[in-house]
Amino acid sequence: MAIVFAFLWFSFFTLLSCSVSIAKIGPAFPSSLIRPEQLSQLATKNQLYQTKYFTQILDHFNFNPQSYHTFQQRYLINDSYWGGAHKNAPIFVYTGNEGDIEWFAQNTGFLFETAPDFKALLVFIEHRFYGKSMPFGGNKDIAYTNASTLGYLSSTQALADYATLITDLKKNLTATESPVIVFGGSYGGMLAAWFRLKYPHITIGALASSSPILHFLNVTSPYSFNNIVSHDFRSESESCYKVIKGSWQQIEDRANQQGGLDVLRKSFRICKKVDIVYLESWLLTALTYTAMTDYPTPSNFLNPLPAYPVKQMCKAIDDPSTGNDTFAKLYGAANIYYNSSGSATCFDLEDNSDPHGLSGWSWQACTEMIMPTGGNTEESIFPASEWLYENRASYCKNMFEIEPRPNWITTEFGGKDIYRALKRFGSNIIFFNGLRDPWSGGGVLKNISKSIVAIVANEGAHHVDLRFSSKEDPEWLKDVRKQEVNIIKTWISQYYSDSEYFPS
């Protein structure tokens, strides 16, 4: 039985199109993890939110005839906890990332769990060009035709979508005085932070979880990401780290031997013929995404994972019963990620299905999102390699006939200069980062000012704070969420007190 070979989409496309090694490209953003058992505790999916659509303009910054085209933007809304417009009760908005908004909503338990206390309206807005929010008549095939249609997929257009939708929604609900807080994780967290910075008249604050707004060219080192992956494994066991680090050469050596690919196929239970690049990226994906989602409780990303999965992988690698058999050890680790149920009999490396509709990220990574993650130092758990801008550029040329604009994001939103710039500008942003998360190297890890603050959890992984809570949550995680709630409460009460002086 073939198992879904998930979330390698960006790397996968890259490999298919120009054989750039995955280690040089790095993985895409993962997103929140769903824990279905908790969803069912809260409500059935239908009660969790209602689905609505907003007529959105295609291009906010341009006024040519094409820019006036519209599309239906999906948003999910839950008013069951809301205190109502007459009480100016708050509105919590999730600024959607690069995928189906239902998936993000179902994975952002933090909002559902805190809404009752805040009497908040919940709104999850889908990012243009993802899920059902497709320009060009709602038809993804047409929207994704080429650079002429995909051109409208950009972060600034998405932010302007959110501004327009929120403004209109508040008007329709006669809730113009209700404070809006924005939330997001990963790319959604970047959008939440940027939204607060660019639209302070629309939102009073942002919780930006695991948002690597500094993970751009010439700001964060391309080695940072895999340094953290390496550290995650090494922190569990030095031998685990060494086995993985040494395995790549062994795989290459074996592949070059007569009949070697067949040995590899059997060792890793690959269903069909093995291509060495696919195999390596299959392993890299397992290691990278496990590091990213090294949560303290069991989770379900695309495949289920146990609590502390990096520890579990190292346990498999250090398992004395595998002796000196590196492939058996590595297979054991991969099995944690790809086959926790134990029911898979073989793996299909070429399955590039995309159940959450994330493929638009490869366009974004070719235009503005030049986030270097694939460099490897001599200390890396992956083979030493350089991240080269030229590789990205040539991939993008091949894929979309497009040239990236590597300096645009830092021009538009700031780069390493933001600490100085925001010390006396702006307010009310929480940057959460877990240091187990390979993206954390591009996050804001220090307080910038009294109200632009960093919450850093040594043991945390990718936007763990936004996940549904669990009885098994460690104290540090409970404490992070408590801090976040308390800070948001101060924003809201400050807003109410300011409103007495500045009624609109």
Place this chain on the structure above:
Amino acid sequence: MAIVFAFLWFSFFTLLSCSVSIAKIGPAFPSSLIRPEQLSQLATKNQLYQTKYFTQILDHFNFNPQSYHTFQQRYLINDSYWGGAHKNAPIFVYTGNEGDIEWFAQNTGFLFETAPDFKALLVFIEHRFYGKSMPFGGNKDIAYTNASTLGYLSSTQALADYATLITDLKKNLTATESPVIVFGGSYGGMLAAWFRLKYPHITIGALASSSPILHFLNVTSPYSFNNIVSHDFRSESESCYKVIKGSWQQIEDRANQQGGLDVLRKSFRICKKVDIVYLESWLLTALTYTAMTDYPTPSNFLNPLPAYPVKQMCKAIDDPSTGNDTFAKLYGAANIYYNSSGSATCFDLEDNSDPHGLSGWSWQACTEMIMPTGGNTEESIFPASEWLYENRASYCKNMFEIEPRPNWITTEFGGKDIYRALKRFGSNIIFFNGLRDPWSGGGVLKNISKSIVAIVANEGAHHVDLRFSSKEDPEWLKDVRKQEVNIIKTWISQYYSDSEYFPS
């Protein structure tokens, strides 16, 4: 001899295309006044600045193939006062408005006069689609073809142009650590304020002079503008106000009489046949722009004006030698504006020359800049009338086949909510307004926070602070400029002290 009939462009086009009364549309932005005698004191024009060009991208927010087109953006630079990159000496940037940048540079004496003390580099950046900064091969005829080409003329694109150009320029000068302050008057002042709000990582502060960022639909009353014009005249003399107020009916009555148009033609020394709408708008222009530029010293806008020109107009109207002859009185007033040299023998109402290249504003006023200025209450010096959005919309439909987006600017930059929003967000903006300026009704007239401050001059007119100083300047004006300089000094010294903690 025909005298240049200047700066009626927006109203003028409106009249030509759909005969909407000018009183309902209101005038365009005027810009700074030039005083050539002071220019020559400083330097010859060639020494005032060097002209350079920057290769600018056509569309910052979009990634379709067309967006990658480039154009040559003009900027003017003067480094004769600069302390240099090695000293991190400041950079003063003028964010160009809706016209030829040379005209603005030559009219912004404040920067030339303060640069030596600050050891500042001066940079004046031309706004896209104005002057020589024409997309589409530098050819205005092509750039202005229709909505497909003009679509790229927008405030957000202009701000992104400035961000891109400044970032690149600093890099080329190895001056990345030099603080940048932005300056602008009128629309340029709006851009300066917005630039500080959207690009705090690029500029440390903004002096936004006479920038009516609140003069938008549903934020500032459409009566505000002409209320202030009326007040300006009434404050000089009640009889002056009454004569002007009563004149419109007399003009209409006379026009409807047999031979009446001929009487009007003679009374106002019109060269050719009189059209009543043209005559009214010719008079309205004289009154409105004189109110706007009611400066305490002689000035030269497009035609020269004496000091306190509103007072001079009222003097002409109240002149006992004209008895009860309303037309003679009004002619005397118009003569102040159109014929201070006394050499004109007749006036050409249909001259719509545009020496400063301002015509792009009619596009901006049809897309995002929906700034209602043409309403008149019963107390107005002009005939009572309503400002109706529908009139603007139908003009724009006729003119450009385009529909305005009346709520866009307040969605993107904030509207009446900015007092509350910016109370605890942002810093380092000076909003200067003179209350004689009809645009001041849409300005920020109260301090928002400790460092987002309003400087209000009761006797001030449109961005009077940015003009060249003069020995005859009144104390209040000297004091305004002194305050501005002192505030900017605190920004810069704060920046230098912050830089010790946050070197980039």
